[in-house]
Amino acid sequence: MLCMTSRGGSSHVGAAFSIADILAVLYGGGVMRHDPKQPRWDGRDRFILSKGHAGAAVYAILAEMGYFSVEELKKHYQDGSVFSGHVSHKGIPGVELSTGSLGHGLGVGVGMAKALKLAGNPARVFVLLSDGECDEGTVWEAALFSQHHQLDNLIAIVDYNKVQSLAPVAETLQLEPFRAKWESFNWSVREADGHDHKALTQALEDLPAVQGKPTVVIAHTVKGKGVSFMENTVLWHYRAARGEEFDRALKELEAS
Amino acid sequence: MRDRFIQTLCQIAEKDPRIMLLTGDLGFAVLDEYRRRFPRQFINAGVAEQNMTLVATGMALEGHIVFTYSIGNFPTLRCLEMIRNDAAYHGANVKVVSIGGGFSYGALGISHHATEDLAIMRSLPDVTCISPTSLLEVTEATKAVTQTLGTCFLRLDKDKGPDGPIDEPFVLGRPRVLRRGHDVALIVTGGILSEVVRAADVLGRAGISASVYAVHTLKPFGPDHIIEAARIHRALVTVEEHTIHGGLGGLVLETLADAGVNFGKFLRIGLDGCFSSVVGSQSYLRATYGMDAAGIVRRTQRLLSS
Numbered sequence: 001m002l003c004m005t006s007r008g009g010s011s012h013v014g015a016a017f018s019i020a021d022i023l024a025v026l027y028g029g030g031v032m033r034h035d036p037k038q039p040r041w042d043g044r045d046r047f048i049l050s051k052g053h054a055g056a057a058v059y060a061i062l063a064e065m066g067y068f069s070v071e072e073l074k075k076h077y078q079d080g081s082v083f084s085g086h087v088s089h090k091g092i093p094g095v096e097l098s099t100g101s102l103g104h105g106l107g108v109g110v111g112m113a114k115a116l117k118l119a120g121n122p123a124r125v126f127v128l129l130s131d132g133e134c135d136e137g138t139v140w141e142a143a144l145f146s147q148h149h150q151l152d153n154l155i156a157i158v159d160y161n162k163v164q165s166l167a168p169v170a171e172t173l174q175l176e177p178f179r180a181k182w183e184s185f186n187w188s189v190r191e192a193d194g195h196d197h198k199a200l201t202q203a204l205e206d207l208p209a210v211q212g213k214p215t216v217v218i219a220h221t222v223k224g225k226g227v228s229f230m231e232n233t234v235l236w237h238y239r240a241a242r243g244e245e246f247d248r249a250l251k252e253l254e255a256s
Numbered sequence: 257m258r259d260r261f262i263q264t265l266c267q268i269a270e271k272d273p274r275i276m277l278l279t280g281d282l283g284f285a286v287l288d289e290y291r292r293r294f295p296r297q298f299i300n301a302g303v304a305e306q307n308m309t310l311v312a313t314g315m316a317l318e319g320h321i322v323f324t325y326s327i328g329n330f331p332t333l334r335c336l337e338m339i340r341n342d343a344a345y346h347g348a349n350v351k352v353v354s355i356g357g358g359f360s361y362g363a364l365g366i367s368h369h370a371t372e373d374l375a376i377m378r379s380l381p382d383v384t385c386i387s388p389t390s391l392l393e394v395t396e397a398t399k400a401v402t403q404t405l406g407t408c409f410l411r412l413d414k415d416k417g418p419d420g421p422i423d424e425p426f427v428l429g430r431p432r433v434l435r436r437g438h439d440v441a442l443i444v445t446g447g448i449l450s451e452v453v454r455a456a457d458v459l460g461r462a463g464i465s466a467s468v469y470a471v472h473t474l475k476p477f478g479p480d481h482i483i484e485a486a487r488i489h490r491a492l493v494t495v496e497e498h499t500i501h502g503g504l505g506g507l508v509l510e511t512l513a514d515a516g517v518n519f520g521k522f523l524r525i526g527l528d529g530c531f532s533s534v535v536g537s538q539s540y541l542r543a544t545y546g547m548d549a550a551g552i553v554r555r556t557q558r559l560l561s562s
Contacts, residue, residue, distance in 0.1 A: 096317075097346070098345060098346070104310060104342055107307045107311055107314070108310045109314060110307070110314060112317060113314070114311065114314070114315060115314065118296070137306075138306050138310065141302075141306060145307055145311060
């Protein structure tokens with residue numbers, strides 16, 4: 001992801017690092033049922049990255065899983081490439097939904113979950129949102145709809161790194177009491193350290209947490225996780241690592 | 257048009273379990289028969305049109321053909337980005353149905369005047385845009401959007417359009433020629449065709465021979481009839497209960513310019529770049545803005561004698 005964003009000079013490396021462990025657990029840790037050889041397999045669990053700006057992380061995990069060659073990642077953010085900065089489905093196996101405008105992914109995931117229920121398909125829908133994204137009203141429209149329809153095959157994961165585009169969440173639009181918000185919307189809520197694979201796996205196991213309720217996992221994360229000078233900073237929402245910064249970041253990631 | 261749409265959808269839903277109807281908490285009494293007969297194919301999404309459109313996209317991506325139903329600008333302008341990014345870009349079978357084109361809900365105020373929707377929806381790639389001009393076309397258009405892959409917009413009117421038989425079959429993307437004259441071509445979309453037909457009668461009695469072209473599909477748009485109209489007539493008049501900017505008038509001008517066709521006098525009848533803060537019935541507002549039969553006659557005569 002560091003190489004992808006630096007090569008292209010793209011934004012959002014911090015947002016991608018923030019969700020890397022979540023994706024690793026979902027795709028590589030046995031949580032999601034999926035088959036890289038059959039990206040459209042009807043029984044697959046659906047995954048939607050609603051915070052589309054962290055698309056580099058999804059491309060990277062899909063390549064690691066074998067949906068396409070890791071070589072393809074070199075095209076990220078390049079002229080003429082389909083690997084856009086915000087995640088895109090066109091021509092990229094394994095991506096369910098193109099996103100980039102916040103507040104869309106949960107509603108589409110809700111529609112998928114409703115259709116799967118109607119079809120008697122046991123597949124589940126995982127939607128990964130950002131914390132800043134929860135400013136969008138459509139997130140709460142979708143939250144309301146999904147509990148009314150008892151979509152317990154729907155799992156939202158909020159990447160709660162507490163830093164958004166210009167400032168910390170707490171200084172932008174306070175989300176707290178965040179857990180209570182979801183609970184008051186009649187969701188079952190779990191919380192986990194979003195970088196602790198064991199804790200994340202536990203939070204994502206034995207779903208639904210409560211029969212008849214959608215589940216949200218609030219993942220407490222660190223924006224820019226893994227590179228000391230990127231962690232918890234607003235700057236690295238937009239900045240791409242260059243020169244000496246890139247070398248230092250790579251060294252830290254290799255050592256970890 | 258609304259009732260005809262629902263009747264047709266009932267016939268389709270009976271045979272096709274993929275059909276889903278989502279409403280944004282509107283359709284009191286009107287949707288009763290559908291709800292009663294197809295409870296598993298109906299969802300009231302509540303007063304949340306944007307989420308309704310997102311849910312429709314998700315269901316469509318899982319194999320349903322989903323109609324989103326609301327009035328005026330609610331299913332379109334309010335949900336524009338969802339229609340663009342989610343439904344259209346993913347080629348999802350979402351059929352956006354707006355009850356109440358133009359001034360159908362004229363007395364309710366500008367929030368309920370759908371007077372820019374055709375221009376806006378027409379600009380979206382991969383979105384089929386249909387604005388029927390009569391009840392028969394509503395039936396045909398409802399079937400057509402069901403069979404057309406991808407995202408469609410169906411704009412329905414309070415005015416049911418003119419009565420009487422229709423000789424020419426409905427073909428998506430091809431205007432129908434209702435009358436053939438030689439002086440002026442009246443080119444129209446939506447239920448306001450009823451005013452245009454009356455205007456053509458009056459013009460005929462005044463010695464002006466008018467053709468009438470019913471443009472039920474704005475996108476895709478087959479140019480042949482309009483190019484023919486420009487060659488035959490010395491004047492072209494477009495009529496739409498909609499802004500004259502970017503809707504039918506814009507479409508016809510673009511088509512003729514792209515085809516390099518010379519044409520005679522030209523007039524776009526519609527709302528000329530304003531909101532109507534005056535309210536009233538559909539017929540009252542048409543008269544106010546010179547797009548009722550009398551206004552069409554008056555303005556066409558003025559055009560021809562200018």
